[in-house]
Amino acid sequence: MRDVAIAKSEFVKDQKAVSKLQDFQEDPELFRYCSLPQILKYVEAFTGPNIMAMHTMLINKPPDAGKKTSRHPMHQDLHYFPFRPADRIVCSWTAMEKVDRRNGCLVVLPGTHKGTLKEHDYPDWEGGVNKMYHGIRDYDPQHPRVHLEMEKGDTVFFHPLLIHGSGMNSTQGFRKAISCHYASADCYYIDVKGTTQENIEKEVQEIAARKYAMEDSIKFQDAWALRGRLVHGERTSL
Numbered sequence: 001m002r003d004v005a006i007a008k009s010e011f012v013k014d015q016k017a018v019s020k021l022q023d024f025q026e027d028p029e030l031f032r033y034c035s036l037p038q039i040l041k042y043v044e045a046f047t048g049p050n051i052m053a054m055h056t057m058l059i060n061k062p063p064d065a066g067k068k069t070s071r072h073p074m075h076q077d078l079h080y081f082p083f084r085p086a087d088r089i090v091c092s093w094t095a096m097e098k099v100d101r102r103n104g105c106l107v108v109l110p111g112t113h114k115g116t117l118k119e120h121d122y123p124d125w126e127g128g129v130n131k132m133y134h135g136i137r138d139y140d141p142q143h144p145r146v147h148l149e150m151e152k153g154d155t156v157f158f159h160p161l162l163i164h165g166s167g168m169n170s171t172q173g174f175r176k177a178i179s180c181h182y183a184s185a186d187c188y189y190i191d192v193k194g195t196t197q198e199n200i201e202k203e204v205q206e207i208a209a210r211k212y213a214m215e216d217s218i219k220f221q222d223a224w225a226l227r228g229r230l231v232h233g234e235r236t237s238l
């Protein structure tokens with residue numbers, strides 16, 4: 001993925017062109033992260049023994065190009081997921097270098113994981129917003145915030161309803177992190193028709209049709225079933 005600030009640039013050859021690697025589940029070296037026993041021992045507390053890696057990312061947050069597009073709007077990851085129950089899903093996010101407010105660390109609204117899934121859409125940002133970076137339409141701006149300043153190798157685990165995002169990278173370095181969204185293989189797919197998730201379903205279907213020449217009718221659930229990979233136990237449902 002390229003940052004929206006350079007997405008239309010003629011040609012950018014170096015690492016500046018890559019702000020995120022997504023779906024590395026078939027890359028043996030990167031996928032080792034998802035199978036690390038040091039990570040799985042915590043993940044299992046949420047998922048139980050049948051563990052699927054549903055979504056993988058290596059995030060290379062670029063130095064902001066001056067339009068604040070390196071920010072990640074406040075969101076709940078469950079917005080992207082057509083599977084439940086939410087309590088059996090967990091994200092691990094590991095800092096690959098020191099992260100702090102200067103290079104755009106994670107920001108969380110503590111306690112919000114006990115709430116409900118909120119409506120998401122593109123925020124109305126003057127400088128533009130990255131494709132598929134939906135944000136919560138309304139959240140309480142007075143809610144206390146915690147900035148997760150972390151050392152290289154530190155890992156945070158969080159619930160898919162937790163409202164979180166990340167700030168602008170005001171340094172000249174690339175802020176790298178690696179993450180995996182895990183779910184219990186016993187989770188089940190849901191139909192998001194008639195829910196607040198319809199907008200993301202439509203967008204994923206459009207991308208699948210364009211990018212992978214799949215038919216327009218690919219199901220949102222199938223887009224996830226295709227990418228999910230078992231890391232422990234049995235693939236019972238997802």
Ligand SMILES: CCCCCCCCCCCCCCCCC(=O)SCCNC(=O)CCNC(=O)[C@H](O)C(C)(C)COP(=O)(O)OP(=O)(O)OC[C@H]1O[C@@H](n2cnc3c(N)ncnc32)[C@H](O)[C@@H]1OP(=O)(O)O
Nearest residue numbers: 001002003004007008077080130131132133207208211223
């Ligand atoms: C099997 C089918 C699968 C289909 C999957 C589709 C992706 C699903 C993403 C799910 C994410 C779940 C995450 C849950 C966890 C929480 C989060 O991480 S929240 C943020 C989630 N969103 C993302 O991570 C989006 C990451 N972005 C991408 O993966 C890619 O940008 C892309 C959306 C897949 C598009 O990439 P690609 O199709 O390769 O783009 P191009 O062909 O280069 O360009 C097409 C078109 O779009 C313009 N563009 C490119 N990059 C951006 C950008 N960053 N912002 C805005 N616009 C962009 C580009 O200029 C082209 O435009 P044109 O007018 O057609 O020329």
Ligand SMILES: O=C(O)CCC(=O)C(=O)O
Nearest residue numbers: 059072077164165166177
């Ligand atoms: O790494 C970041 O900047 C944000 C990541 C994030 O919000 C997510 O993975 O859901």
